[in-house]
Amino acid sequence: MSTSPPASDGPLLTLSGVGKSYNGDAPAVADVTLSIERGSFISLVGPSGCGKSTLLRLIAGLLQPSQGTLDWEGGDRPDDLGFVFQDATLLPWASAFDNVYMPLKLKGVSRDAASSKVQEALIRVGLGDVPDRLPRELSGGMRMRVSIARALVTEPPVLLMDEPFAALDEFTREKLDDDLLTLWRDLGWTVIFVTHSVYESVYLSERILVMSTEAGPGQIADDIHIDAPYPRGLSFRQSSAYFDRCKAVSAALRDGDI
Amino acid sequence: MSSSFFRLLIPMLVGIGALLFWEAAVTIGDVPKFVLPAPSVIGAALLENFGSLISALWVTLRITLLAFALAVVGGVALAILFSQSRLIEMALFPYAIILQVTPVVAIAPLILIWVGFDNVNLALLILAWIVAFFPILSNTTLGLRSVDHNLMDLFTLYGATRWQRLWSLQLPAALPYILGGMKISGGLALIGAVVAEFVAGSGSGTGLAWRIIEAGNRLQVPTMFAALLLLSLLGIAIFFALTLLEHLALRRWHESAVNRGS
Ligand SMILES: Nc1ncnc2c1ncn2[C@@H]1O[C@H](COP(=O)(O)OP(=O)(O)O)[C@@H](O)[C@H]1O
Ligand SMILES: [Mg+2]
Numbered sequence: 001m002s003t004s005p006p007a008s009d010g011p012l013l014t015l016s017g018v019g020k021s022y023n024g025d026a027p028a029v030a031d032v033t034l035s036i037e038r039g040s041f042i043s044l045v046g047p048s049g050c051g052k053s054t055l056l057r058l059i060a061g062l063l064q065p066s067q068g069t070l071d072w073e074g075g076d077r078p079d080d081l082g083f084v085f086q087d088a089t090l091l092p093w094a095s096a097f098d099n100v101y102m103p104l105k106l107k108g109v110s111r112d113a114a115s116s117k118v119q120e121a122l123i124r125v126g127l128g129d130v131p132d133r134l135p136r137e138l139s140g141g142m143r144m145r146v147s148i149a150r151a152l153v154t155e156p157p158v159l160l161m162d163e164p165f166a167a168l169d170e171f172t173r174e175k176l177d178d179d180l181l182t183l184w185r186d187l188g189w190t191v192i193f194v195t196h197s198v199y200e201s202v203y204l205s206e207r208i209l210v211m212s213t214e215a216g217p218g219q220i221a222d223d224i225h226i227d228a229p230y231p232r233g234l235s236f237r238q239s240s241a242y243f244d245r246c247k248a249v250s251a252a253l254r255d256g257d258i
Numbered sequence: 259m260s261s262s263f264f265r266l267l268i269p270m271l272v273g274i275g276a277l278l279f280w281e282a283a284v285t286i287g288d289v290p291k292f293v294l295p296a297p298s299v300i301g302a303a304l305l306e307n308f309g310s311l312i313s314a315l316w317v318t319l320r321i322t323l324l325a326f327a328l329a330v331v332g333g334v335a336l337a338i339l340f341s342q343s344r345l346i347e348m349a350l351f352p353y354a355i356i357l358q359v360t361p362v363v364a365i366a367p368l369i370l371i372w373v374g375f376d377n378v379n380l381a382l383l384i385l386a387w388i389v390a391f392f393p394i395l396s397n398t399t400l401g402l403r404s405v406d407h408n409l410m411d412l413f414t415l416y417g418a419t420r421w422q423r424l425w426s427l428q429l430p431a432a433l434p435y436i437l438g439g440m441k442i443s444g445g446l447a448l449i450g451a452v453v454a455e456f457v458a459g460s461g462s463g464t465g466l467a468w469r470i471i472e473a474g475n476r477l478q479v480p481t482m483f484a485a486l487l488l489l490s491l492l493g494i495a496i497f498f499a500l501t502l503l504e505h506l507a508l509r510r511w512h513e514s515a516v517n518r519g520s
Contacts, residue, residue, distance in 0.1 A: 062411050083415055089408040093430050093511040105426070106416040134511050154416075 010073055011035035012158070012190055013059065018068035020054055020218075028054040029218035031068070034209065036192070038073070038157075041184055043201035044194045045249065046211030051218030052194045055211075056160050059192065082151030082159040082189075086166050088143035090135040090150075096122065097131035100149045107154075114153075121149040124183065141172035148176075152183065158190045166196065177204055178233070185230060198253065202226055202245045203237060210252045222252040295480040303480035304487065310469070311481075315488050317463040318451055321379070322496070325386030326447035330440060332387070333394025341402040341428065342420065358392040362450060366457035379461030382454045389450030393442040401435025402428045434512050437504040444496045452489065466492075 013036040021027040029051040036042060044052045057063040059070065061077050072078065080103075090099045100121050104114040122128050125145040135143055144164060151159055165173040181204060184191050195201050201208050210222035226245055228236060236242055277297045283289075284296040291299060304311065336354070340347035362385050373380045405428055413423050455467035464472075466485050473481040508515035 057411075060411075060415060062414060079417070081415060083412060085408045087408065089406060089412065091409070091427070091430070093433075102426070103416045106413065106418045106422055136511060136513075136516065 012038040012073050014071045015059075016069050016071070018055075018058060018065045018070060020051075020058055020063060020066050027066070027218055029058065030216060032218075032220055033068075034220065034223070036190065038190055039188055041181075041191045041204060041206045042193065043205040043208045044192065044211060045196065045198060045201045045208055045253065047213065047253070048196060050211045050213045052196075052211055053162050054218065056162050056192065056194055060160055078157050080154040080156040082154070082156040084144075084147050084151050084159070084161040084164045086163040088135065088140075088147040090143060090146055092135050095132050095134055096127060096138065096146045096149075099135070099146050100153050103150060103154045117153055118149075121153040122146075124152065125149045125179070140168055141176065144168060144176060145179075148180070148183075152187065155187075156189070158192070159184075160192050162194045163196065164193075165200070173200070174237075180204070181230065181232065198246050198249045202242060202249055203232060208249055210249065212253060212255075221255065224249055224252060292477045292479045295483060299480045300483040300487065303478070304484035307481055307484065310464075311466075311485060311488060314464050314466045314469045314485070315492065317460075318448070318455070318465040318467065318489070319492060321382050321386055321451040321454075321465065322448045322492075325383055325390050325450060326440075326444055326496075328383075328387050329390035329394050329443055329447060330436075333391050333439070333443075334398050334436060337395055337398035337402055337432075338424065338429075340399050341424070347399075354392060354395055357388055362389050362453060363457050366454060370458050377461075378458055381458050382451060382461060382465075385454035385458065386447050386450035389453075390443040390447035393446065394436065394439040397435045397439030397442075398432055401432025404435070405431045434504075434508055434514060437500070437507060441497065441500045441504065444500045445493060448489070448493050448496060 015032050015034050015036075018029065018032045019027050020029040032055060044055060046052055054063065058065055060081055060083055070077075091102065094102070097118055100118045101111065101114050104117065105111070119128065119131065122131055125148050127142060127145050127149065130138070130142070135146070138146065147164070165176050168176065177200060180191075183189070193201070193204060205226055208222075208224045208226060209220050210224065211219065212221045224245075228241060228245070281296045281298060284294055295303070336350070340351065365388070366381070366385055369384050370378070370381045373384065409427060409431075410423070413427055418426075451465070452467040455465045456471065460468040466489050469485045470482050473479070473485065505515050510516075
């Protein structure tokens with residue numbers, strides 16, 4: 001299950017002057033211009049209500065922009081985008097297996113034909129031995145893993161995650177952060193990761209987009225590169241370099257407040 | 259285990275106690291049979307008229323079940339239609355409400371005229387259906403709309419067709435609502451069948467309602483009670499059957515039916 005990026009220099013996605021206002025209200029996202037490189041890990045941080053989810057939904061094509069354009073490399077938005085929500089958002093009546101099978105089923109792949117892919121996705125997220133359990137028989141962290149397996153089963157080039165681990169306890173979250181980084185490095189995804197945790201964004205990302213409401217509603221106030229090498233692990237979490245970068249991102253968030 | 263045992267035992271003891279008290283009070287107070295018959299007298303009347311009462315029960319049961327089945331099919335189908343088109347919903351929902359709020363007793367004569375007096379069975383069926391239909395429609399409509407928005411978005415993202423969305427997402431999500439509506443509607447179908455027979459009379463066979471009227475006219479109060487008893491038992495049986503169905507369908511995944519192991 002590996003996606004081999006076609007050789008190309010241009011960015012995967014370019015947003016030019018993208019804005020969105022819901023039925024005539026003040027804009028939730030305003031004048032966002034940025035490019036996203038293939039294979040990068042980007043976080044969107046900002047206080048709640050600053051337009052992170054809106055921006056992510058615009059990228060997913062679940063919302064249409066009121067202004068501006070989104071240009072995907074090669075023309076169209078890729079068919080398969082992985083999307084992971086804050087809640088695992090599983091079908092409660094379907095087993096872990098069937099939940100992961102769902103995207104393939106919607107594409108018309110038979111259960112038998114999908115079976116090995118589904119099983120492989122479950123194994124990748126560490127759930128190879130519980131395919132028959134229903135969501136309510138899984139812990140919160142395991143449910144989130146099913147949700148990630150579902151997002152990766154179609155081998156999407158892009159994974160969009162909207163505060164995926166925010167509802168989990170810290171231990172589980174750190175474990176999932178590490179596993180997500182491993183998957184990202186193995187599979188060559190482009191990940192756009194929304195979080196309100198400065199610490200999580202610094203730990204995970206190559207690049208952090210800081211959004212704030214005060215700098216102007218729904219705008220990107222800062223674009224910070226985190227140049228620490230991967231794999232990142234406990235030693236990075238505890239390094240002073242990590243804390244320095246957290247401070248810098250926090251400062252960028254606060255700057256917006258003035 | 260012991261708690262479910264007590265849950266059966268206690269109402270039964272209350273029932274037996276009440277019957278004994280009833281029997282004793284009527285005997286000691288020397289209450290006439292045509293005012294309040296003792297349970298033993300009712301039992302005797304039931305045995306004596308058993309054949310005719312059971313065939314009346316069968317007539318009522320048949321209308322009830324048929325009306326109920328048509329209400330489920332019609333209600334779910336119309337709700338699905340509503341979920342596919344806001345316009346159709348806007349156009350038709352008010353009429354469903356009108357049908358619901360107009361007392362069935364008041365429509366009965368009209369229906370009877372329309373279907374013809376030699377078609378009373380059909381009139382009964384229509385009237386019972388009208389009463390049973392609305393809870394299914396409104397519950398299913400609500401259920402189809404109550405799907406997690408993020409799941410809807412996910413289906414959009416994966417390019418699901420309308421049919422896939424309906425079949426794999428909306429209908430399963432609506433199932434608890436549909437079953438809840440069926441539980442209400444099952445009882446209403448019985449009430450509808452009985453009320454309709456009171457108003458419109460009997461068709462080819464005599465139902466329980468008509469037996470009650472007949473017995474009342476002849477002051478056969480024990481037979482009235484026996485017929486009433488059968489009606490209650492029928493209502494209870496319908497309720498329990500639908501509760502069982504709900505439990506079987508939802509027990510694995512839905513919060514309302516999950517056994518928390520305590
Ligand atoms: N469906 C919607 N309809 C109207 N306003 C919305 C909707 N979704 C979000 N908003 C508004 O847009 C702004 C940004 O919301 P959102 O993108 O959810 O922020 P975040 O994810 O950063 O918390 C908020 O002011 C919110 O109230
Ligand atoms: Mg959000």
